[in-house]
Amino acid sequence: MNEPVFILKGNIIYSKDLTELAVCEHGYLVCRNGLAEGVYPTLPFKLGGNPIHDYGDCLIIPGLVDLHLHAPQYSFRGLGMDMELLEWLETNTFPEESKYKDIEYAKKAYTIFADNMRRSATTRACIFATIHRPATLLLMDLMEKAGLSTYVGKVNMDRNAPDHLREETQESAAETLEWIKDVLHRKYENTRPILTPRFTPSCTDELMEELKKLQMRYGLPLHSHLSENRSEVEWVKDLCPWAEFYGDAYDRFGLFGADCPTVMAHCVYSDDREIARMKENGVFVAHCPESNMNVSSGIAPVRKFLEDGLNVGLGSDVAAGSTENLFRAMAHAVQASKLRWRLMDENLAPLTVEEVFYMATKGGGGFFGQVGSFEPGYEFDALVLDDSGLSHPQPLDIRSRLERMIYLADERVIKAKYVKGREVDLS
Amino acid sequence: MNEPVFILKGNIIYSKDLTELAVCEHGYLVCRNGLAEGVYPTLPFKLGGNPIHDYGDCLIIPGLVDLHLHAPQYSFRGLGMDMELLEWLETNTFPEESKYKDIEYAKKAYTIFADNMRRSATTRACIFATIHRPATLLLMDLMEKAGLSTYVGKVNMDRNAPDHLREETQESAAETLEWIKDVLHRKYENTRPILTPRFTPSCTDELMEELKKLQMRYGLPLHSHLSENRSEVEWVKDLCPWAEFYGDAYDRFGLFGADCPTVMAHCVYSDDREIARMKENGVFVAHCPESNMNVSSGIAPVRKFLEDGLNVGLGSDVAAGSTENLFRAMAHAVQASKLRWRLMDENLAPLTVEEVFYMATKGGGGFFGQVGSFEPGYEFDALVLDDSGLSHPQPLDIRSRLERMIYLADERVIKAKYVKGREVDLS
Numbered sequence: 137m138n139e140p141v142f143i144l145k146g147n148i149i150y151s152k153d154l155t156e157l158a159v160c161e162h163g164y165l166v167c168r169n170g171l172a173e174g175v176y177p178t179l180p181f182k183l184g185g186n187p188i189h190d191y192g193d194c195l196i197i198p199g200l201v202d203l204h205l206h207a208p209q210y211s212f213r214g215l216g217m218d219m220e221l222l223e224w225l226e227t228n229t230f231p232e233e234s235k236y237k238d239i240e241y242a243k244k245a246y247t248i249f250a251d252n253m254r255r256s257a258t259t260r261a262c263i264f265a266t267i268h269r270p271a272t273l274l275l276m277d278l279m280e281k282a283g284l285s286t287y288v289g290k291v292n293m294d295r296n297a298p299d300h301l302r303e304e305t306q307e308s309a310a311e312t313l314e315w316i317k318d319v320l321h322r323k324y325e326n327t328r329p330i331l332t333p334r335f336t337p338s339c340t341d342e343l344m345e346e347l348k349k350l351q352m353r354y355g356l357p358l359h360s361h362l363s364e365n366r367s368e369v370e371w372v373k374d375l376c377p378w379a380e381f382y383g384d385a386y387d388r389f390g391l392f393g394a395d396c397p398t399v400m401a402h403c404v405y406s407d408d409r410e411i412a413r414m415k416e417n418g419v420f421v422a423h424c425p426e427s428n429m430n431v432s433s434g435i436a437p438v439r440k441f442l443e444d445g446l447n448v449g450l451g452s453d454v455a456a457g458s459t460e461n462l463f464r465a466m467a468h469a470v471q472a473s474k475l476r477w478r479l480m481d482e483n484l485a486p487l488t489v490e491e492v493f494y495m496a497t498k499g500g501g502g503f504f505g506q507v508g509s510f511e512p513g514y515e516f517d518a519l520v521l522d523d524s525g526l527s528h529p530q531p532l533d534i535r536s537r538l539e540r541m542i543y544l545a546d547e548r549v550i551k552a553k554y555v556k557g558r559e560v561d562l563s
Numbered sequence: 564m565n566e567p568v569f570i571l572k573g574n575i576i577y578s579k580d581l582t583e584l585a586v587c588e589h590g591y592l593v594c595r596n597g598l599a600e601g602v603y604p605t606l607p608f609k610l611g612g613n614p615i616h617d618y619g620d621c622l623i624i625p626g627l628v629d630l631h632l633h634a635p636q637y638s639f640r641g642l643g644m645d646m647e648l649l650e651w652l653e654t655n656t657f658p659e660e661s662k663y664k665d666i667e668y669a670k671k672a673y674t675i676f677a678d679n680m681r682r683s684a685t686t687r688a689c690i691f692a693t694i695h696r697p698a699t700l701l702l703m704d705l706m707e708k709a710g711l712s713t714y715v716g717k718v719n720m721d722r723n724a725p726d727h728l729r730e731e732t733q734e735s736a737a738e739t740l741e742w743i744k745d746v747l748h749r750k751y752e753n754t755r756p757i758l759t760p761r762f763t764p765s766c767t768d769e770l771m772e773e774l775k776k777l778q779m780r781y782g783l784p785l786h787s788h789l790s791e792n793r794s795e796v797e798w799v800k801d802l803c804p805w806a807e808f809y810g811d812a813y814d815r816f817g818l819f820g821a822d823c824p825t826v827m828a829h830c831v832y833s834d835d836r837e838i839a840r841m842k843e844n845g846v847f848v849a850h851c852p853e854s855n856m857n858v859s860s861g862i863a864p865v866r867k868f869l870e871d872g873l874n875v876g877l878g879s880d881v882a883a884g885s886t887e888n889l890f891r892a893m894a895h896a897v898q899a900s901k902l903r904w905r906l907m908d909e910n911l912a913p914l915t916v917e918e919v920f921y922m923a924t925k926g927g928g929g930f931f932g933q934v935g936s937f938e939p940g941y942e943f944d945a946l947v948l949d950d951s952g953l954s955h956p957q958p959l960d961i962r963s964r965l966e967r968m969i970y971l972a973d974e975r976v977i978k979a980k981y982v983k984g985r986e987v988d989l990s
Contacts, residue, residue: 214970
């Protein structure tokens with residue numbers, strides 16, 4: 137357990153906004169009761185008596201936020217990606233997810249997942265589990281133990297799934313209620329439940345209505361998929377002919393941000409109406425660039441989202457994304473935006489280092505409250521990065537060293553990690 | 564020094580051709596006098612007396628071939644990529660490359676480069692140095708010591724470069740001649756010279772003629788850039804109005820494969836005539852997908868190159884590519900091809916795991932001779948990969964474990980590396 141007040145010393149860098157980084161070289165970052173209190177180039181006299189963790193020439197950045205990933209898919213990361221979304225779900229995903237009915241298999245798989253998440257750059261995450269209540273609770277136990285702050289969801293699916301993964305509508309609602317009660321009973325400190333209808337094609341209107349009842353009763357947020365792939369968008373048109381656009385098929389049930397904090401993954405094919413509704417409702421977009429490459433979805437118009445003032449964060453989307461490493465997600469976001477600019481639309485400029493860093497910290501962090509910055513009052517999530525193993529012959533300023541991390545960092549550079557002011561065991 | 568005959572035991576996997584992998588689980592790979600002699604599921608009796616290196620459940624694959632990278636740019640890998648090629652050259656590349664006039668700086672920088680190449684998955688590489696003869700020789704000394712088999716080139720530039728990097732035409736030719744003599748004098752075992760005119764915009768016709776003379780006199784191969792970026796292609800049209808297409812501007816001087824083994828990096832904008840000439844002349848294409856994303860060049864039509872029977876390998880293109888890790892280049896090649904298919908041309912199918920693995924081994928290896936396979940008579944370049952750190956709950960077959968490497972491997976998984984039958988020191 138850390139002290140109520142402690143100080144990290146190092147090269148502190150964080151986003152002020154989308155275009156500007158705050159840099160404090162060899163500065164002091166103060167944590168008080170789990171919150172950031174201030175960043176100082178020299179330590180104020182009144183703070184002198186508190187413990188200082190001197191990280192020398194290391195970089196200190198806010199913890200990274202993964203707005204979208206699938207814990208049960210971690211087992212097949214980097215595998216089976218020679219296909220598009222809907223085929224990929226049938227061929228790889230559903231067969232693997234059905235294994236989590238077996239709690240022993242779930243324990244084996246989720247232990248690997250939780251261990252690797254613990255050692256990763258991620259401090260916050262929105263996580264899909266499977267439809268299985270016991271395995272989902274087990275995952276939540278493991279994430280709580282890992283020390284990250286997460287939203288985890290038992291998945292709902294009552295149509296268009298193989299028999300062994302398809303719930304009856306009332307069963308799905310009842311299991312979700314039981315799961316919520318179980319979670320509340322366990323009194324987790326860092327692990328919260330989130331409603332997780334897989335996506336519109338997997339959930340009947342009746343199930344959506346049931347989920348809305350649970351949402352209102354327990355004030356829960358929601359996590360789902362939106363406009364990822366062309367065939368999926370067409371499918372939703374067929375399934376919900378009454379919806380103005382895909383996102384409207386969630387909104388009709390009150391499950392699209394208006395009165396329920398909502399994160400939607402992908403939004404590759406969101407049209408102007410959908411974007412306007414997301415803006416109006418405060419929906420968070422989880423941009424998952426590697427996934428969108430791997431399952432040939434396309435490239436989301438992130439520049440437009442940013443110009444329109446949407447809430448945008450990054451998602452690894454394991455296992456359509458191959459890695460939980462969010463530095464890689466930042467690099468992929470820049471790269472995808474460049475190809476989009478070059479090949480599709482020269483009006484939407486490529487993303488910058490500043491922008492993707494913002495998205496990976498403060499942008500996605502907003503879904504968790506005051507998270508993703510070192511401004512006073514923000515929850516104290518921090519990463520200490522030792523980049524000395526990445527040798528270079530010339531001097532580099534702090535901003536350049538951060539840029540290099542985006543392209544080159546993996547868990548080896550993480551020297552320490554703090555979540556809400558508590559140090560995470562990286563061993 | 565390894566014995567004349569030795570045997571590696573493990574899970575052996577290599578490309579037969581573009582579509583098929585040869586797999587020998589818990590098999591024996593025999594090396595005799597630096598060449599692959601055979602792969603056996605059980606060890607033939609007559610080989611029984613030779614030393615066996617048992618790598619247990621590790622994967623054993625051919626060494627990876629990097630057909631294009633810039634050693635002096637390694638210092639700024641992962642930096643300064645918010646711009647396109649020509650601006651990026653002016654802003655980042657030329658100022659850094661000019662530092663290599665200072666042999667002390669070169670020693671510092673190239674030592675880092677050579678050390679990291681030694682520990683990487685790369686066993687063969689075609690490397691750009693700078694215009695500086697002493698620094699280029701130093702780099703060659705270091706690469707020889709590192710134990711890789713490489714082509715290294717002193718760069719030629721006599722126009723469109725800042726003063727401190729622009730040679731006079733005759734000076735460039737004379738320095739290149741001196742450099743070749745120096746190299747021959749040093750009698751390297753694994754390090755060979757390659758003519759390296761930077762690209763057409765950097766080299767006058769007169770310089771090209773001088774280089775052709777040297778090429779004929781010494782029988783040297785050639786390494787350059789081709790059709791990477793739209794502005795560059797337009798520029799070459801202005802500079803060489805007599806050329807039918809960009810590649811023809813090399814071919815007119817006899818520097819495009821017909822009688823001089825040639826590797827050309829990028830080929831993003833190669834048209835049908837250029838592709839036909841590359842095929843006719845046996846030019847090797849170095850496909851550099853990450854670079855083409857990072858400096859917003861576009862996506863090369865690799866599927867077409869393969870369909871037309873061109874020689875295609877992969878390049879990291881450090882530092883427009885951020886990493887020397889060729890596993891990453893394979894993943895980027897698949898990802899870029901998927902976006903090209905989705906966004907540009909649904910007639911050119913995405914690349915498969917088998918195809919990118921072939922390109923990274925046998926495809927690029929062809930530029931070095933019989934390299935990139937374990938078929939009898941191939942030079943013995945091998946990587947032993949310990950993927951046990953990448954945990955998974957389910958059984959995985961050998962082909963799946965290779966696929967995972969493409970997305971997840973870095974130098975941590977490399978347990979041993981052999982070049983021409985000699986083990987490389989990875990410490």
